[in-house]
Amino acid sequence: MAQVLEFRLPDLGEGLTEAEIVRWLVAVGDVVEVDQPVVEVETAKAMVEVPCPYGGVVTARFGEEGTELPVGAPLLTVAVGAAATGTTTGNGSSGGMPSAPAAGTPGTAAESSGNVLVGYGTGAPAARRRRVRPTASAPAARVAPADEPAGAAEARVAADIADDTEQSGPVPVISPLVRRLAREYGLDLRQLSGSGPDGLILRADVEYAMRAAGAAAPAAPAAPAPAAVPGPAPRPPAVPTPTAAPVPAAPAAERIPLRGVRGTMADKLSRSRSEIPDATCWVDADATELLAARAAMNAAGGPKISLIALLARICVAALARHPELNATVDTAAREIVRLRDVHIGFAAQTGRGLVVPVVKDAHRRSAESLTGEFARLTEAAREGRLSPAELTGGTFTLNNYGVFGVDGSTPIINHPEAAMLGVGRIVPKPWVHQGELAVRQVVQLSLTFDHRVCDGGTAGGFLRYVADCVEQPAILLRSL
Template identity: 55%
Template sequence: MGGGVTTVERTQVFLLPDLGEGLSEAEIVEWRVAVGDIVTVDQSVVEVETAKAVVDVPCPYAGRVVTLHGAAGEVRPVGQPLITIAPLDGGGDEPAGHATYREEERAGSGNVLIGYGTGHGGATRRRRRPRLALAPEPVDAGPAEAARPDTRRADSTGTDAGPTGRTLVGTAPTGPARSAAALVISPIVRRLAREHGVDLATLHGSGPGGVIRRADVEAALAAPTARLAAVPDPQAPSAQGDDDVIIPLTGVRKVIADKLSRSRREIPEVTIWVDVDATGLLETRAAINAATPDAPVSILALLARICLSGLRRFPQLNSRVDTDAQRIVQSAGVHLGIAAQTDRGLLVPVLRDAQRLTTAELAAELAATTTAARAGTLPPARLTGGTFTLNNYGVFGVDGSTPIINHPEAALLGVGRIVDKPWVVDGQLAVRKVTQLSLTFDHRVCDGGVAGGFLRHVADCVERPALLIAAV
């Protein structure tokens, strides 16, 4: 990852670094420093949101902050000024043990994102505020105090009572008390509420400790009786409640829109489906978890194992079309994407070389990966490079779907909800656990015979999991 620097009259201008994976811009979520602050090498100075993840950006220079280029909520292109640092005069005020810049920057490596640096300055880097373990504050704030912006920031001990309007467990509230009804961690959630006039004090958070999440704000916008704060707009018509809601197509939403639109434009996709009796799969999962209660497996993990078996038999579906070279590229490994609904939108984290994992390892990786995706802590590299996607849309209570392929992949398997349905077993009517499987595939990489063979193999393994042993 590359970051740029410009030097003008002893000041050092740190440019927004290349965040990788084709990302060309990032939105400023929150500045960690202010003009006049003294920063050390590799200290995190700003939190930014890309189309892939929310990341901290450390500065490779030590000195005094002269200029912050951009405000919270502003989108900055890669390569544009981010922060200007002035070296401390005489060197007497510079924190001990720190050079003006890192050796990597002198060599031009540009590894400036947290997680990619060398650890210089790690002992003095400001600790990132915890995102969980929250406790509500007193609710007796008066109107004047409640309206006053809270500009307090975390100190070196980690104590924090603002600006996100919460108190960390184990710390005492300082300054004016704020209402526990507006318990918000994310500046993005605050901005979304502000842009659409949602009064956060009227919402009940669904997150840990009552934290208000993005989904809570969006639910308030969708509710017909949503309580909206009065936001004056000189250009708005006098009639109340008649204005259109304008939602900028930015960030993750924009990337999703672009990728799905490109998929529909370029890929001649076909969807086939089949109903299957999943009773045997549920019984197998119960038996595995009874034998290994400390390492339980999920239905999703078993479905992933079945997909891997099917892709070994039908590798045509583990490929992509290189339109420039007019060729089909079959991947040597299965980089399994798992569709995950998050507060930031639909993400597809990738388990690289999933075919090398055991079923227990698949289960553990899936659990950890989806949790990290929903928390927004996955690095951008974990959200790209998939070769086949598994989408469990049954969690939304629906039976079937015709999903759009995750470009540039060639296929996607969708799984509906598992419900009790009448089913014929050995000529007799019985109640069984039934689900619908749908396979959307790129007709350029294969014809219906291959796609049908793959889906039938998956269906047979769901109905008779013992076939997995024979397929190995």
């Protein structure tokens, strides 16, 4: 038997309650398979493709691109069906489109009036599938009234299907939209052979027939010229003076919705500013030795080590000495919660806005492992493939704003964390080295911290340790 199943926006996890339609991957009339992605949506955490659990023909879509839908709202409807001997999947939907047996084959579903999918199953054999051009004598279009109630529409479609079945057997159509288009343009579906599976008539077949009918329609005869009447010559019509078309005024401002990833970041930053009493301290450090150590590592062979991976390794060592900064504040219980594991987030700028991927278990990773994970998460962020789990759970954030060519910043803490280390650009500057003035590679480091979890002495000690490791990487050997 045939039925039209409604697929609703599923729960995408992480407490998400809505998603924005970014791009439809299927159109009405398309044949979809079980678990085929049908729409790309953007949640507050990531951009994901949503698969459909049904196999069949898409009969309707709900929502245009850019529309926000709540979880549980209808996404699309799919017409599915199977012969009496067909199988279904565990969720009750058809495991795919049924194969219609050839008409007249003994013992097939085509002979069992009670087991045939109404409106499907009698398509022409593959050798005879073609699009038939409608004749110019097609009946006039029958347009459904605009104010027709929903119940009347279903009844009318059912009547059309029954009428088709009584006249010449079921027509190979299961999409109500295809039937409506054919009815409005006066097309006889029995004259069409579909291009879909087993001769199924799709929307594209009807649209092709509509265009063909328009091209074949005869031109209206020209009206006969009126007989000449003696009299004075008619006065030529006055030619209106052309006037300049009014130029529409440009909008005074552009409004950009704060939703999706950008909206989530706006909410978190606003909450951080309103809840966290933050403070910032900074220091300049000579990074010449750190760059030399990195160059020596990469010259030794093996995967290249990134600078941000070395900085993350330094942060792990600093947090082990100052665990107050690897914490969060439980405002309801009025408690500081110190965390054992270190999950380092890092700010990544993408075309969809600022995101903060999280390197999980950074305290258990080597510099080589950290390099690989930073590279993987950065690529996924640029392509919009980060999962919600990869964007949550951070305990400390590393912000390398030096890539933008700036020296310093006072960043906003990534709520509900307690601190963020900012790293400026590394540039050659005059520096006193071993009692003499020299040109060294200098970087500015800044630490923004939650003043509730520690005082300035602890924050200053953390930042000083980071600067010492940048200037003398051998200090890290004490903590390895």
